[in-house]
Amino acid sequence: MIRNFLLLTTLFGFNAIADIQQDIENIETQMLEWRRHIHQHPELSNREYKTAEYVASHLKSLGMKVETGIAFTGVVGILEGDQPGPLLALRADMDALPVTEQVDLPFASKVTAEYRGEPVGVMHACGHDTHVAILMAVAEVFANNTDQLAGTLMFIFQPAEEGAPGDEEGGAELMLAEGLFKDMKPEAAFGLHVTSSMPSGVIGYRQGPMMAAVDDFELTVIGQQTHGSRPWSGIDPIVTSAQIINSVQTIISRRTDVTKAPAVVSFGAIKGGIRNNIIPDDVTMVGTIRNFDMGIRxxxxxxxxxxxxxxxxxxxxxxxxxxxxxxxVTVNDPALGEKMLPSLVKVFGDRGVVDPGLITGAEDFSYFANEVPGLYFFMGVTPPDRDYTTAPTNHSPHFYVDESALLNGVRAFVQLVQDY
Incomplete structure (x- = not known):
């Protein structure tokens, strides 16, 4: 009977499945070392030179075909399995934020840089360091188990998800413009994002629209300077700006069908004048637009x-x-989601997969998901002893990651690939 069982496990690959699962467990220590190194050495958007070198060196050591310099600092690794099958893309973003870290960690960032002409601290306050480390781990797991890979994997390490600086281009849009999917177009693309707004062991996923489209706007109202005691002798850009701000609020409240999809228009800054009794020549304002329907947009x-x-x-x-x-808008392809949701449930359990509702944040994974069917989900990283409802959010200088949750990201990517 024992001989028959061993024969069955060999024939049906149970030993191989056990091997890849053991490799996932074994990669954790190395993954955390990668994460801490990247966290301690963050780089701003389109400036991820050392991070790209770090990633490319690892992928090359695994024997992959590696291309660098895509969209300035992007890295792509290609891994072919031993069996024929589809091409799938897995994506991680690499850039950090102009935030001064205030988390007491032995590997906390002390890096500074220049942003918009000012000196700033630099921190992985959004968790992109974890995304990179997770995908590096997935790359190694599959590189060591190509016999368990029926198809080809494209590992995308993307720069500038937080937005290219100034007038520069960058991110997923530029990678695609430079031909990322031209010669090798994946059947599907998978991506994840850590979040402090969920506890460790839980993921947020929904089919269809998930994250908002985002646009920024800027305007300058040009009047005519005059003394504050004689407003009739000039043109007041401050009063005009106030009327614009109030009138713009009617776009959502009176001119948008919010039963179809929610939307937001917000002003974030207004600047004009310097003295109490001088009406200035002009006023500048900036704001943001968020929505979930391109027609509404x-x-x-x-x-x-x-x-x-x-x-x-x-x-x-x-x-x-x-x-x-x-x-x-970041849209999870309904057919792909229907097919792959059971894979996420395998890793996180029925109670571990929740619908986070529409998220008014934005993500440039949306560009990949516009080209091929995409699946994107959020993974909780707030430890059980902390209240995730009050935990410092992504982009906060106090943003904290429960490292014990990261291996679930590796498990999820591996499960998605194998089941697909």
Missing amino acids: DNIHHQLGHIIDHVAEANDAHVEFKINEGYP
């Missing part, structure tokens, strides 16, 4: 320009207005 753009122009005209002011189009 187009209407918001139209209404925003229409209101700004006409309110300015009514006040005899002029306006310079520009919308900087950002990331589109």
Whole structure:
């Protein structure tokens, strides 16, 4: 009977399955070393030179075909399995944020850099260091088990997810523009993001729209300077700006069908004048647009320009207005989600997979998901002894990651690939 069981395990690959699962467990220590190294040496968007070298060196050591310098610092590794099958893409983003770390860790970042002309601290305050380390671990697990890989994997280490600086291009959009999927187009793309808003061992996933499209806008209202005691002798850009701000709020409250999909238009900064009794020549404002429907997005753009122009005209002011189009809506392909959701349940359990609702944050994984069916999910990293509802959020200088949760990211990617 024992001989028959051993024969069955050999024939049906049970030993091989056990081997790859053991390799996942064994990679944890190394993965955490990678994560801590990257965390201690963060780099801003489009400046991920050392991180890219670190990743490329690892992928080359695994015998992969490696291409570097995509979208400035992007790295792509190609791993072919021993059996024929589909091409799948796995993605991790590499950039850090202009945030000064305030977490008491032995590997806390002390790095500084220049951002928008000012000296800043640099921190992996969004967890991209964990994404890189997780994907490096997945690469090693599959490189050591190509007999368990029916197909080919494209490991995408992407720069500038947080947005390219200044007038530079970058991120997923630029990688695609430079031909990332031109010669090798994946059947599907998978991505994850750690979050402090969920406890460790839980993931957030929903089919269809998941994260908002994002656009930024900037405008300058140009009036005519005059003394504050004689407002009739000039054109007041401050009053005009106030009217614009109030009128713009009607775009969502009165001009958008919010039963179809939610949307937000917010002003984030306004600057004009310097003295209490001088009406200035101009006022500048910046803001953001978030939505989950591209038709609604187009209407918001139209209404925003229409209101700004006409309110300015009514006040005899002029306006310079520009919308900087950002990331589109991040959509999880329904058919892919239906097929792969059981894989996530295998790793996290029925109670470990929750619907986080629509998220008004944005992600440039959306560009990949516009090209091929995409599946993107959030993974909780707040430890059990902390309240995830009050934990410092992503982008906070106090953002903290429960490292014991990271191996679940490796398990999830491996499960998704094997089941697909």
